[in-house]
Amino acid sequence: MKNKVSFASRLYMVLIFVFLYAPIAVMTVFSFNSGSSTYIMDGFSTSWWVEMFHDTAAMNALKNTVLLALVTMVVSTVLGVMASVGLFMQKNKLYKKTMMNVTNIPMMNPEIVTGISMMLLFVFVGTLVNVKEVLGFTTLLIAHVTFCLPYVILNVMPKLRQFDMNVYEAAVDLGCKPFKAFMKVVMPEIMNGIITGCIMSFTLSLDDFIISYFTNGPSFQTLPIYIFSLTKKRVKPDMFALSTLMFLVILVLLIFMNIAQARAEKKEAAK
Amino acid sequence: YEDYFSDEQKAYYKSLGLQGTTVNVYNWGEYISDGGEGSMDVVREFEKLTGAKVNYTNFESNENMYSKLSGGGVSYDVITPSDYMVERLIDEDMLIPLDYSNIPNMKYMREDCLNLPFDPEQKYSVCFNTGYTVLMYNKKLVKEKPDSWKVLWDEQYKGKVLMFNNSRDAFAIAQKLLGQSLNTQNEQDWVDAAKLLAEQKDKVNPVYVMDEVFNLMESGEYAFATYYVGDYVLMNENNPDLGYAYPKEGVNAFYDAFCIPKCTQNKKGAEAFINFMQEPEVALANEEYIFYASANKAVQENEECSLYGNDAVYPDPAPKSEVFENLPQNILEFENNLWSSVKSGNLSVNSKKTERKIYIESGIVAGVVVIAVATYFVRKRKKDKEQDLGDLYEQN
Amino acid sequence: MKKSSLSQKMLDKPYLLWSVLFIIVPLVMVVFYAFTDKTGAFTFSNIAQIKNYFPTILLSVLYGLAATVICVIIGYPFAYALSKHSVNTQRTMVLLVMLPMWMNFLIRTYSLMTILGDSGVVNNLLNALGLKSVHMINTGGAVIFGMVYNFLPYMILPIYTVLSKLDNSLVEAAHDLGSGRATTFRRVILPLSLPGLLSGITMVFVPCVSTFYITQKLGGGQIVLIGDVIETQFQSANNYHLGAALSFVLMILIFVCLGVMNYFDDGTQDGGVVI
Amino acid sequence: MKKIIDLKNITVSYGDNTVLENLNLYINEKEFITLLGPSGCGKTTTLRAIAGFVKPDSGDIIFEGKRINDLPAHKRRVNTIFQRYALFSHLNVYENIAFGPQLQKKPKEEVRQIVADMLKLVNLKGFEKRPINSLSGGQQQRVAIARALANKPHILLLDEPLGALDLKLRKDMQRELKNIQQELGITFIYVTHDQEEALSMSDTVVVMDKGKIQQIGTPEDIYNEPVNAFVADFIGESNIVDAIMLEDYLVTFGGVKFKCFDKGFDKNEFVEAVVRPEDILIREPGTQASLTGKVTSVTFKGVHFEILVDVNGFIWMIQTTRDDIHVDDTIGMHIEPDAIHIMKRSEYSGEFGDYSSFSDEMDHISDASYNWEDENEEE
Amino acid sequence: MKKIIDLKNITVSYGDNTVLENLNLYINEKEFITLLGPSGCGKTTTLRAIAGFVKPDSGDIIFEGKRINDLPAHKRRVNTIFQRYALFSHLNVYENIAFGPQLQKKPKEEVRQIVADMLKLVNLKGFEKRPINSLSGGQQQRVAIARALANKPHILLLDEPLGALDLKLRKDMQRELKNIQQELGITFIYVTHDQEEALSMSDTVVVMDKGKIQQIGTPEDIYNEPVNAFVADFIGESNIVDAIMLEDYLVTFGGVKFKCFDKGFDKNEFVEAVVRPEDILIREPGTQASLTGKVTSVTFKGVHFEILVDVNGFIWMIQTTRDDIHVDDTIGMHIEPDAIHIMKRSEYSGEFGDYSSFSDEMDHISDASYNWEDENEEE
Ligand SMILES: Nc1ncnc2c1ncn2[C@@H]1O[C@H](COP(=O)(O)OP(=O)(O)OP(=O)(O)O)[C@@H](O)[C@H]1O
Ligand SMILES: Nc1ncnc2c1ncn2[C@@H]1O[C@H](COP(=O)(O)OP(=O)(O)OP(=O)(O)O)[C@@H](O)[C@H]1O
Numbered sequence A: 001m002k003n004k005v006s007f008a009s010r011l012y013m014v015l016i017f018v019f020l021y022a023p024i025a026v027m028t029v030f031s032f033n034s035g036s037s038t039y040i041m042d043g044f045s046t047s048w049w050v051e052m053f054h055d056t057a058a059m060n061a062l063k064n065t066v067l068l069a070l071v072t073m074v075v076s077t078v079l080g081v082m083a084s085v086g087l088f089m090q091k092n093k094l095y096k097k098t099m100m101n102v103t104n105i106p107m108m109n110p111e112i113v114t115g116i117s118m119m120l121l122f123v124f125v126g127t128l129v130n131v132k133e134v135l136g137f138t139t140l141l142i143a144h145v146t147f148c149l150p151y152v153i154l155n156v157m158p159k160l161r162q163f164d165m166n167v168y169e170a171a172v173d174l175g176c177k178p179f180k181a182f183m184k185v186v187m188p189e190i191m192n193g194i195i196t197g198c199i200m201s202f203t204l205s206l207d208d209f210i211i212s213y214f215t216n217g218p219s220f221q222t223l224p225i226y227i228f229s230l231t232k233k234r235v236k237p238d239m240f241a242l243s244t245l246m247f248l249v250i251l252v253l254l255i256f257m258n259i260a261q262a263r264a265e266k267k268e269a270a271k
Numbered sequence B: 001y002e003d004y005f006s007d008e009q010k011a012y013y014k015s016l017g018l019q020g021t022t023v024n025v026y027n028w029g030e031y032i033s034d035g036g037e038g039s040m041d042v043v044r045e046f047e048k049l050t051g052a053k054v055n056y057t058n059f060e061s062n063e064n065m066y067s068k069l070s071g072g073g074v075s076y077d078v079i080t081p082s083d084y085m086v087e088r089l090i091d092e093d094m095l096i097p098l099d100y101s102n103i104p105n106m107k108y109m110r111e112d113c114l115n116l117p118f119d120p121e122q123k124y125s126v127c128f129n130t131g132y133t134v135l136m137y138n139k140k141l142v143k144e145k146p147d148s149w150k151v152l153w154d155e156q157y158k159g160k161v162l163m164f165n166n167s168r169d170a171f172a173i174a175q176k177l178l179g180q181s182l183n184t185q186n187e188q189d190w191v192d193a194a195k196l197l198a199e200q201k202d203k204v205n206p207v208y209v210m211d212e213v214f215n216l217m218e219s220g221e222y223a224f225a226t227y228y229v230g231d232y233v234l235m236n237e238n239n240p241d242l243g244y245a246y247p248k249e250g251v252n253a254f255y256d257a258f259c260i261p262k263c264t265q266n267k268k269g270a271e272a273f274i275n276f277m278q279e280p281e282v283a284l285a286n287e288e289y290i291f292y293a294s295a296n297k298a299v300q301e302n303e304e305c306s307l308y309g310n311d312a313v314y315p316d317p318a319p320k321s322e323v324f325e326n327l328p329q330n331i332l333e334f335e336n337n338l339w340s341s342v343k344s345g346n347l348s349v350n351s352k353k354t355e356r357k358i359y360i361e362s363g364i365v366a367g368v369v370v371i372a373v374a375t376y377f378v379r380k381r382k383k384d385k386e387q388d389l390g391d392l393y394e395q396n
Numbered sequence C: 001m002k003k004s005s006l007s008q009k010m011l012d013k014p015y016l017l018w019s020v021l022f023i024i025v026p027l028v029m030v031v032f033y034a035f036t037d038k039t040g041a042f043t044f045s046n047i048a049q050i051k052n053y054f055p056t057i058l059l060s061v062l063y064g065l066a067a068t069v070i071c072v073i074i075g076y077p078f079a080y081a082l083s084k085h086s087v088n089t090q091r092t093m094v095l096l097v098m099l100p101m102w103m104n105f106l107i108r109t110y111s112l113m114t115i116l117g118d119s120g121v122v123n124n125l126l127n128a129l130g131l132k133s134v135h136m137i138n139t140g141g142a143v144i145f146g147m148v149y150n151f152l153p154y155m156i157l158p159i160y161t162v163l164s165k166l167d168n169s170l171v172e173a174a175h176d177l178g179s180g181r182a183t184t185f186r187r188v189i190l191p192l193s194l195p196g197l198l199s200g201i202t203m204v205f206v207p208c209v210s211t212f213y214i215t216q217k218l219g220g221g222q223i224v225l226i227g228d229v230i231e232t233q234f235q236s237a238n239n240y241h242l243g244a245a246l247s248f249v250l251m252i253l254i255f256v257c258l259g260v261m262n263y264f265d266d267g268t269q270d271g272g273v274v275i
Numbered sequence D, E: 001m002k003k004i005i006d007l008k009n010i011t012v013s014y015g016d017n018t019v020l021e022n023l024n025l026y027i028n029e030k031e032f033i034t035l036l037g038p039s040g041c042g043k044t045t046t047l048r049a050i051a052g053f054v055k056p057d058s059g060d061i062i063f064e065g066k067r068i069n070d071l072p073a074h075k076r077r078v079n080t081i082f083q084r085y086a087l088f089s090h091l092n093v094y095e096n097i098a099f100g101p102q103l104q105k106k107p108k109e110e111v112r113q114i115v116a117d118m119l120k121l122v123n124l125k126g127f128e129k130r131p132i133n134s135l136s137g138g139q140q141q142r143v144a145i146a147r148a149l150a151n152k153p154h155i156l157l158l159d160e161p162l163g164a165l166d167l168k169l170r171k172d173m174q175r176e177l178k179n180i181q182q183e184l185g186i187t188f189i190y191v192t193h194d195q196e197e198a199l200s201m202s203d204t205v206v207v208m209d210k211g212k213i214q215q216i217g218t219p220e221d222i223y224n225e226p227v228n229a230f231v232a233d234f235i236g237e238s239n240i241v242d243a244i245m246l247e248d249y250l251v252t253f254g255g256v257k258f259k260c261f262d263k264g265f266d267k268n269e270f271v272e273a274v275v276r277p278e279d280i281l282i283r284e285p286g287t288q289a290s291l292t293g294k295v296t297s298v299t300f301k302g303v304h305f306e307i308l309v310d311v312n313g314f315i316w317m318i319q320t321t322r323d324d325i326h327v328d329d330t331i332g333m334h335i336e337p338d339a340i341h342i343m344k345r346s347e348y349s350g351e352f353g354d355y356s357s358f359s360d361e362m363d364h365i366s367d368a369s370y371n372w373e374d375e376n377e378e379e
């Protein structure tokens, strides 16, 4: 029995999608502007796309962003998985509950407050140890890992809860040492959660602006920061080209993620 | 790519031993020739010649730069504050003296750009550009060339005015209209100016912008803008409908200068960069790209330069003008608070009205919430009683 | 029960250390700055100054509420309609809803300027249709529009997630007991989707109240919200202490709002917001 | 007795998959009827068609004389108890039970009275304010019953209502449900795949397989006179043996002739004989015994022993209370004529009834290399 | 017979909750021993203590003569089959079975041989490459068995291994497991809460309740001579009636004196008498009958009818194959001396045995207003 979706609801959904995609469409269109305006379309040209690749600062920022996102992903995933497993096994309920609540803070706190609080800490520590340039890659990394960790934990935790502890015990029972048993049977089962957490960290880090804005330094600019400084200046269509490019990259990434997820779900459903 | 430099120059920069070092440059936005439209990519050229890596970042106002610098946690090697900010930084002991032996290109400097009042001993700064603030207008929307800042208070241009989004420059306009000195230390003067600005906010709802002015003004949507003259020329290139005026009340004349802050970690690199910026080729490239009057004699005297004799950049006769000076701390804070009040509308005539409106709306919302919560509890009580079935069990 | 060896006990300790250092201590720093002056002496003056910003804070809450309410009004029906499609369509559509979210929000907001501008896309369209231009940019409306645009997906997704997991037999049970479609929606579907709705509200309300970029780009400085004030204190006014005090207040405000909301989600289902 | 529901030629399919095929079934007022069958045979689908959640592709659903194919679910005077309760977890016990009456805009006092009555009925007095999540499985089950009954339905549909409960609780609830049905005089249409449950509760049992009705009858009919090997095997343990009907009242199997009570078959027709394990009497070999075999297994079951006997390669199961039989004993078996039931051959012949190998679900998935990916297709 | 496991004074508690209390139990080599008891009585905990997943607070676990309290789980020559199989779903059948042998670094050829043998043993030849998800419940169960056996354990622990299977499959698997145990001669420690399962499979049954052992014995002992009302009620249906032991071999209950086989009680001691429903014979009232009552319910159960009889307010249950008894008949009941079993009074006295009300889980959660919030705590 198929659910019939009414025409009105279809129309409504289309309208919302138009709303959501209009700015992206505008951006894409203007990235092919032959003039240098982001307001008036003069004609078609790919020159801004070429220009974009010559913008060394942009390319450098892109490189930094990806590097930061990758390192953030690795660090927050490793820390997050360890924390999830550790907290999951924790018997002290109060401690566990407290930690889970602390985990929620970066997600609930306004980003601007998170960003500021970390900047205050970094600068304070910087003056304490008398380092002139604390704000940079390290502080960005710390900040990014901090706001990604909750997402890793919140993705892995439920998988652990779903996980039948007997399976781990079965491995031990069959002669596996505890750590090996964890790697051999627990890891594969919570892998989906880990991968989702991993990808989320990557994309969140890739896209973060507000927190980075307060914790970055001149030596390490990320793309969102660079874009922000561009929008503070005269914006030329090459920025739109860059954004369109990023959009495409993320599109591909998301499709990939989605296929992986669909597969995993299929597998789960088969159980 | 073109080869801009002589072997001698190349050898000089190579010999500095800057290879592998980094130079953090903190400059105004749109204030360097960045390689766009076939121009020289100055930063890239410097990197090529010296082998140093430049982290080039931008600020949008002196205050913005000062905040970042004094906040700590960051290290910059070259900054480009304007006159009054140079003075402040010197006062607050945030700059280090320059070693001119590392800046041989001082020889190219215009005499009128040396020993300026903010750095009378020429110890801390190397002037980069000079210029004026200017009133821009869109010929399509404004019939007559304005001659006074007064037009920025004209209600028929409501929503069509772009105003400085930085306190000193914004105040300057009001101060000129009021006939005050830009550097007055009389608090009442500042209050008056602030009131005038608040009145402007009430009347024309100006959009406060800095470098965003480029896109907005070029788009042709706005009638007036206040900005720096070099940037006007740049905008004018993209939108020929734009015109400019030096209002009769007078304008601010400014000098932007290279300095090295205390937090530097590469003083030699910084000096090399400052020196490089004064290479005639570089200074020319900059002037050709950003259209500001260079402090470099070689450029000013270069008849080939497209700006040579440009009457906006080199107005003749020079407009009535005044240069900013640093203000004492208490005035600065006073000014800052006034500026916040202006922007958030606290000072406007409308402000009480607006405030009242906010309170009323908040009151309504709070009322709705209270009523909702109360209803929730009342209903919960009622439900609770309704669901007590004890009495019914006893029956039959 | 597992034998917890030392190494197993240590597993969550790096995270403990991390969260103390980088979650707790920074918040302490905010409080510290909020109650000290430039010399580091204890003072209430920053907190006292906040009264000047009281209208701004209220205004921020009003804007946040307005944007949140609009997001609920347009997001809920969308999520509901979405959950009615076939599984495969749903997957694609969810992807489509998520996509703009992953797109840098600065840029999306920036292109909204191109759309809403006086000679922007919308007005061009209106003119082409022979209609008069409408002034939209640099108004409160544009700011709310920008908020809704940016955060709508955050409203749709959690609601959708709850709705799509809703056990269809509950809906059938309601029909079975004699309730028509509307009543079933009101009495069963809506209350059961409350956890999703609440997390949607949180995810929209918090960033709206504290935003600064949207107001700057789409409000043209006409609309000043608490986020802008804080940003200014740190980025140009150079008054960290006032900034910290304002941040402190903002934080408290939001936690109180969430706490109240949480109270009314009676906690019988999970998926709700936990502070 | 009045027909309350009449299903006429109902066919339901999902895509290519015909789930119900030309189903004909009528149900009388106040009857307790049970649909019994293996998983996937279409029991739930039948209920859903009656409740209005599935629209048959063809055929008529007649309710109290009126065709209700097009009546939406919420307008049918039929209530369902769902397999996994489907209680509203956001409401408490009171609100769950009051859901239906409130919808009918009954006055508040009446609603309270109904809820109180229902709670009394299902033995949950004092639970009215408890949230659903705080109840045990059995208690939730009762709330589901109370909720459905609060609407005073003419028919109550119960889809494996006891499936999630454990044995002891289940037996108690069986009795309770039966009592409720008799007390209220409501028609119950009950779905289960537990034969004992079906036998002990129902007035009428409908045995289904593969979307078709195999047999309709009283529990005793179904148990004692199954129409084919599927029914015989599905309802209790049975020895099913290939037999030849020599003439009316005379059948041969295992090389021995037996008197029986069946007639009306062709001469020498190949048939199947069903003998229930408890109907085989153990005798000294030779004496009165017709079959002789060797005991291969003796299992104590509490009430009785379960004995497997190998008679020329066919393994018979016997249930007896005698405790003096041991493995490897040679025993004789005696079968009275009334213990033998003859069935016509059917599509199910040969599939069931020999205890030498046990029939398990492997029979259905007999090929080890079956393509599991196909199964996954439908996700 | 040699003891393979000896549990001495084992106590296990979680916080304040004592789950096992001074448990003493030894298990012989090659024995099939079953732990039987209601949910939460500590069966799983006992197994986990043997397997090494729970460390007793006090007491010794002796395995083949050595104390193994401190030996970690992975070093014990004991393997477990878990309630919900606990198969590695990311590995296929071969890899699951080979898991243990591979860990022991057995040569590849040997591993292959073991897997092949195991698959033969559990009747899954040809399934080696199948992913776990593609298997039915019964097949998964067999893989779990094969996996545990592949390690050649001295003891196999089985925690309700058939709990998730449906009735038919369950019966088949019971036989299969018993066969495997006998074939391999391994000690099985089996956990179930299904009494029929316990009776039909075990050499020895251990009945537990509330962390304590109530009775240890052969299935017949347990069934025929329960030590207290709990055991009597838990193992099968029973009528348990308050009685007075007048003298050796003479007891009185229901106002009637009965001969019995029990002795050694005090004169006029208050005791309980157990009578199994199948041991009560129906007679014409008056004739040979000692008790007379009115039939309140007759239920067809397939093999027999279940009849409830009201004798002066006490409801007796009778199981009979007679089909001529109807509700409201007045019948007489006759009980032979060997059908009566006398028990001393215990803490369980009065809790079970009367069929007038049914004991359900409500007895445990008797207070409707219990605080559900506490339960939710653990999220
Ligand atoms: N919505 C559906 N779409 C496709 N096929 C379905 C759907 N619902 C049921 N089926 C199929 O119809 C057949 C009969 O299903 P039904 O639920 O009626 O069986 P059942 O007898 O209730 O089984 P069970 O004892 O497992 O509940 C099954 O093969 C099932 O796969
Ligand atoms: N990890 C644990 N923490 C606290 N209490 C526990 C834990 N594991 C078991 N218990 C408690 O110990 C008691 C005995 O549990 P156990 O699992 O041994 O029972 P069981 O006899 O196996 O029951 P079931 O038949 O339900 O499996 C129960 O009351 C249970 O709540």
Ligand SMILES: NCCCCNCCCN
Binding pocket: B028, B029, B030, B031, B082, B211, B228, B231, B254, B256
């Ligand atoms: N676009 C760059 C403008 C730089 C102008 N500096 C002006 C300083 C005025 N005080």
Ligand SMILES: [Mg+2]
Binding pocket: D043, D044, D045, D083, D159
């Ligand atoms: Mg079903």
Ligand SMILES: [Mg+2]
Binding pocket: E043, E044, E045, E159
């Ligand atoms: Mg257990």
